Amino acid sequence: MGKTILAAVALLSVTALAGSATASPGHAYGHFDRPQDGFAPAGTQLSDGSPEDVGLDSRPIDAALQQIAGWTDKTPGREHPMYAGAVSLLAHEGVVVRRSAVGHELRYADGNGTELPPEQREPMHRDTIFDVASISKLFTSIAVLQLVDDGSVQLDEPVATYLPEFGVNGKESITVEQLLTHTSGLQAEAQLWKLPPAQRIPTIMQLTPEHPPGTNYTYSDPNMITLGLLVARVSGAPLDQVVAERITEPLGMVDTGYNPPAAELHRIAATEYEAEPPRGMVRGQVHDENAWSLGGVSGNAGVFSTADDLAVLGQTVLNGGTYGGNRILSEDSVEKMLTDFNGAFPGNSHGLGFELDQRWYMAGLSGPRTAGHTGFTGTSLVIDPTSRSVTVLLTNRVHPSRQWGSNNAARQALAQGMARALGVEPARGSESWFSGQGGTLTTDPLGPVSGPTQVSFYAFVDTQRDGDGTDPLLVESSVDDSGWRPVTLQASGPGAPDEPQGSLAGAGHRSWWKVRGTVDANAGQQLRLRWRYAPDDQYTGRGVNVDGIHVADRDATLLDGELEAARLHPEGWLSTDR
Missing domain, CATH: 3.40.710.10 (DD-peptidase/beta-lactamase superfamily)
Incomplete structure (x- = not known):
């Protein structure tokens, strides 16, 4: 069963991973999770193309450019426009996939912000110096x-x-x-x-x-x-x-x-x-x-x-x-x-x-x-x-x-x-869960359990490099609706922390981690789990993907996230094939 999108999230997150790459299977074009070693071929020269030509999703790019255009005007919380004008360019694998020019090269007459008459303002161009x-x-x-x-x-x-x-x-x-x-x-x-x-x-x-x-x-x-x-x-x-x-x-x-x-x-x-x-x-x-x-x-x-x-x-x-x-x-x-x-x-x-x-x-x-x-x-x-x-x-x-x-x-x-135009291949199956701006992914009640319960999943974490809990991904448990408590996690994979952690954070490794944890519960109790991504307002990374969720006690599998996606309830998370 496919994972159904049940959450409405902000534009840049919603569009971040939709769509599919046109690049051939196995090629690194368009991928965030296939870091390349060494330099590009020495003969690579820039040419014009579309995001789709190199396996990118155009929608997060266009959402970003829409934001950049909006900042040429006054926005909530700002007394003035962020800038008079802007020129943007994005290139991937030698292909210039977007150029954009918005606003004005010349807009104001003095340091107080007196605007020139419209006929004296000069628009921004893609080749503005x-x-x-x-x-x-x-x-x-x-x-x-x-x-x-x-x-x-x-x-x-x-x-x-x-x-x-x-x-x-x-x-x-x-x-x-x-x-x-x-x-x-x-x-x-x-x-x-x-x-x-x-x-x-x-x-x-x-x-x-x-x-x-x-x-x-x-x-x-x-x-x-x-x-x-x-x-x-x-x-x-x-x-x-x-x-x-x-x-x-x-x-x-x-x-x-x-x-x-x-x-x-x-x-x-x-x-x-x-x-x-x-x-x-x-x-x-x-x-x-x-x-x-x-x-x-x-x-x-x-x-x-x-x-x-x-x-x-x-x-x-x-x-x-x-x-x-x-x-x-x-x-x-x-x-x-x-x-x-x-x-x-x-x-x-x-x-x-x-x-x-x-x-x-x-x-x-x-x-x-x-x-x-x-x-x-x-x-x-x-x-x-x-x-x-x-x-x-x-x-x-x-x-x-x-x-x-x-x-x-x-x-x-x-x-x-x-970053979000670049795809992350699901670790298991055809889709993974993604959160770019925070939220929760919560299970149905599971059980009654027979005792301590094991949770395992794959995580692709791009938050902060310091790994000190800034912008954390947490797994939390609730036994018999007694409130949420963090689950201690052990991650393995490139860049993963060596010791068990109460939350996961990190960046730069661009690799999936295998993660395991244990929830203390007594026989007969009901269990719920949730994955919570909690970024602050500054300097977030690409975000977090979770895949291959599996929950089991000593007697049986309680949840197979690949087969029972409808038992996972997202708020601020979405299902994506990239």
């Missing part, structure tokens, strides 16, 4: 690793080897690697734009670390400004020239670079109306004040780009450093970008340049090797090697004011849409 803010750090990091590849720079060498003036005031031992992983001990920021031009770079060179090198993680603009200077010094050319000649031109990223020409102004999304410094409505110049004070070219910010160009960069990483027949990085260097160097600083996983496993914007796509970066202007790039997927979200959320709030909800929604 954005100030990508700190995503620029990825270009700087790649430029550094190119120097590592050609032997000009060593990761474990002190930065002072290449920039002697840097090696003062406790910075003598700071290495190139520590700058790339934000473990140098340097402060988070330096307000260079408030200084006379001649003092700006010397100020960076004269900084004193706030912590001994290697003992603390602090996301630091001075780290990346220093690396930009290192690239220029070692290569003998300005950073913008290096990025153009060694990254964007070989990759065909024609709309990516620093200080875009005035002729492209009509394609550029406006950012903030700045009163201090008195720049007015910033459009076509870098928003970051430090990069602006350095002429628009800096290791921490300054790059302008489009969604399509950033998708090419993402695919280059998935391909192991090559795209369109042009290799810009060795596979070894790309591997270092996808490997966590910050195990000593939990929650701050970082490869060389890329942030890793950051659920707060990667949502259900996050995992140990999921790489990405965000930008202050409202941008984000997420690259998931295990599913070979790329998501790009570009917004102008600081237009007209940075005080209008965060766009993290949109970042999460887009990544979650892609």
Whole structure:
């Protein structure tokens, strides 16, 4: 008997796993539960297609894009729109499955949010150019690793080897690697734009670390400004020239670079109306004040780009450093970008340049090797090697004011849409039970039992990495309607906790677990069981699947969930074939 959908759930959960893949059986296309090793084929280039072409369910993607479009207007709980406009792009297995542009490149006249007359507003387009803010750090990091590849720079060498003036005031031992992983001990920021031009770079060179090198993680603009200077010094050319000649031109990223020409102004999304410094409505110049004070070219910010160009960069990483027949990085260097160097600083996983496993914007796509970066202007790039997927979200959320709030909800929604478009094959039979936003799956009364009762099932858990009970999946029992009590569970499988647990949580393993537990009951008692997924409001994973439910006492099977699905009653759960 098939499992009948009996619950009404929120749109993104309802649509998350409906539909079926068109990819051939056994192929990894469209699957969340078949993590891939290694890089994509080196010849993979982006082409256009539909979600169904690569085994994805289009409905969670479209639901996410509908949310992103809605945030261009005022929504409950927000005084202002989340952003004036947004461009989204999603790609899987080298196929761009969705592009979307909503809202406006230019909407406001001043920092107070006075709207321009309708005829003066400029709509967003799929090829709109954005100030990508700190995503620029990825270009700087790649430029550094190119120097590592050609032997000009060593990761474990002190930065002072290449920039002697840097090696003062406790910075003598700071290495190139520590700058790339934000473990140098340097402060988070330096307000260079408030200084006379001649003092700006010397100020960076004269900084004193706030912590001994290697003992603390602090996301630091001075780290990346220093690396930009290192690239220029070692290569003998300005950073913008290096990025153009060694990254964007070989990759065909024609709309990516620093200080875009005035002729492209009509394609550029406006950012903030700045009163201090008195720049007015910033459009076509870098928003970051430090990069602006350095002429628009800096290791921490300054790059302008489009969604399509950033998708090419993402695919280059998935391909192991090559795209369109042009290799810009060795596979070894790309591997270092996808490997966590910050195990000593939990929650701050970082490869060389890329942030890793950051659920707060990667949502259900996050995992140990999921790489990405965000930008202050409202941008984000997420690259998931295990599913070979790329998501790009570009917004102008600081237009007209940075005080209008965060766009993290949109970042999460887009990544979650892609995660739930990817399928999870049922562990048993043709369907499993899924909950993405919480709820209960409760049995009929079972029994009377003959004594202690065994419960077993399969669980696919993608909630939190820490496994500390955050966003837990619980199994609870009620004997003779005496109230609900947790059942201690023992899970086995990749990434499963070693010891018995009162609840299950985890992420990144992308594998089914076999789970068992025992309910203490006396002969003659009636038993009910329920599976309860209880996520909080932030940073949820893809969700939880349960399958193959089996309950038995010493004498008989009390419930076979595959044959008796009608005896399971969902609230916030649904039955799905993927």
